[in-house]
Amino acid sequence: MKEREARVTDPMGNNNVAGSGPDNSHESVLLPEVLEALGPLDGACIVDGTFGAGGYSRAMLDRGAIVIGIDRDPTVLPFAEKLASEFGDRFTFIAGRFAELDSLVADKPVAGVVLDIGVSSMQLDQGERGFSFMRAGPLDMRMGREGTSAADLVNELDEAELANLIFAYGEERASRRIARAIVAARADTPITDTLALARLIEKTIGRKPGATHPATKTFQALRIAVNREFDELVGGLFAAERLLTEGGRLAVVTFHSLEDRIVKRFFDISKTSAPQSRHLPQVEAVESCWAPVRKPVKAGSAELARNPRARSATLRSGIRTLAPAREVSREGLGVPGFRRGAA
Template sequence: MNAPHIPVLLDEVVAAFAPLAGRRIVDGTFGAGGYSRALLEAGADVVAIDRDPNVKPHAERLAADFPGRFHFVPGTFSELDVLATPFAPIHGVVLDIGVSSMQLDESERGFSFMREGPLDMRMSQSGESAADLVNNLEQEELANLLYAFGEERKSRRIAQFIVAARETAEITTTLELARIIEKAIGRKPGDAHPATRSFQALRIAVNGEFDQLVEGLFAAERLLVEGGILAVVTFHSLEDRIVKRFFDPDKGGPAQSRHLPQIKLDPRRWDPVAKAIKPGSAELERNPRARSSVLRSAIRTGVEARPVSHDQLGVPVVRGSA
């Protein structure tokens, strides 16, 4: 039996938008509807977006429970400004980045290295699959992908073992790939599963998650009214770094000397930016999958939205093979 989906940092997300009565919030990553239901119960109207066709029953249930206050639009959150404009004005956007426990628990979706299933990982259930990447990329490009998107330090050895294995037969299942990775780099008691970072990298590549995230952030900047709130939950350092730089692009830049002409900084599109929030011990005990989550939120100013910039946010790039 599949474990129920438990929304991460739910109370903190709802608190970030308070007060909610009469406000309209876009839930850009609807999933099983945990955030949407909590926001509706707190008094908000919700426009939900998701590209996964399997979420339809959850959306139908909320539409029945909150008639006239819940609207579902199929699509990707990278286009949330276009998809949600008919429901404007929009006072808040919430994004929960990454794979949901609902998807992890469906072995046929191929997201989990703990469950036997086809090596798929496509959230939209269309396009190039993880099996396509694993079986067709050149060894160097595969290694670069695992390093850039998964921060896998042993990516070259893993890629070498994958290429050797696929010369005998195509790699088609999740557990088959997990075993190859474990054989390549070993497993120490108490450590995370050796396939964790590689599966993350493949999932990000298959679904274009970094591009989706960047496009979604800038779409929210275009969509939100002045004073509107954007709240983003991420699950690993690469995503969190992108969100942090988006909210505060000047932070971490070179210090300015008071003895030299001052560099004119861009006017702030988000101010104030709230302090990052991580789950407490009670939530971690209840939901171990929340352990790497971080919530960042900020308030939209009246300054004109910026053009989309991937470089400015330090989005990882996979180099091609030589």
């Protein structure tokens, strides 16, 4: 019997997608470990909340899963269409934000959710997206191609705001020097391309042999601010908690310490519960919404040899308990704050 045509839905009506087409050049980080964390996949419905080039989705489909892919980046549609043509109605793509994944797939029984946080290698490799300080392109960084761009922030924030943003979201110790240099440079000419900003930062703080590029942390900070990535991460974690019922599994791959701290504290209810005073009546302990699947996982030497981008990746995972889902809250998660006007 002929397989039914798969669904590839785009509620934003974007059918003409720019960018590169499907290929196999983008390796999903910690793939075997993610699949193990999600448990038995044959017949299970899994939400790939950060679809990207579809690496996790393909691997799960190959193992018999039913997969719902979600992504707000319109350039991923060719990858989704390719999986739809191969796997029929076992694969569905929905254009949207993973912070809303529970409402996007509310009518389906879901056994697991996987989130791969941050920018993908596919986005880094597309110079026209403006994510990479190694490739020429407009200073954009918008995953959804709408809203405030990195160039807007670089050219409109005052010096104190820029320094605060770069320090809070990039953990860059030289944030004040970089902000001062940006403000001085843009007084003559607006900074609108990636290489111009990268060269300015390198000139400002120097570059040590063998060290990471001096623009790394500033570009990270701008990307996080442009895409409100911490808000998305917190929203996505709690959305998965609402969506999954007892026994459901959540696997989250992060790529820097700020993200990992949020995920770690989300899974550990002792970090997010209000502290109790010994001088007041003790409140009954709140039951945890998550039981650990395994300890945090880092990439091994074999994967690092194949894919150096995996060096900063960490996988954390949990199994949903019977405890009711919590209200969305940043309390106790250690979410970095950026406040306009802060010195």
